[in-house]
Amino acid sequence: MRIQVLELPLDRSPETTDTPFALVIDRCPLSEVEYQTTGLNDFARAVGARGLLVTADEVEL
Numbered sequence: 235m236r237i238q239v240l241e242l243p244l245d246r247s248p249e250t251t252d253t254p255f256a257l258v259i260d261r262c263p264l265s266e267v268e269y270q271t272t273g274l275n276d277f278a279r280a281v282g283a284r285g286l287l288v289t290a291d292e293v294e295l
Contacts, residue, residue, distance in 0.1 A: 235259060235260075235261050235262045235263075235270075236259070236260060236261055237257060237258070237259050238257070238258040238259075238260070238293070238295050239255050239256075239257060239258075240255060240256045240257075240258050240295055241253055241254075241255050242254040242255055242256060242284060242285075252282070254284045255282075255283055255284065256278075256283055256284050256285035256286065256287065257274070257277075257278045257281075257283045257285070257286050257287070258286075258287045258289075258293050258295065259274055259286070259287065259288045259289070260287075260288075260289050260290075260291060260292050260293040261290070261291075261292055262288050262289065262290055263290065264290040267288055267289070267290055270288055271286070271288045274286060274288060
């Protein structure tokens with residue numbers, strides 16, 4: 235399992251300077267995808283991610 239950060243397009247509002255991002259967790263064993271997603275979703279929200287993708291496949295960003 236590995237974690238990657240996918241930067242998303244910037245919001246064009248003057249009051250924010252943060253770069254939005256999503257977390258991509260790939261190579262997660264198929265038997266654990268559903269179990270891991272619950273805890274990782276809480277983690278993603280805690281660090282400010284806009285989204286989360288957990289997959290058993292390999293994803294290259």
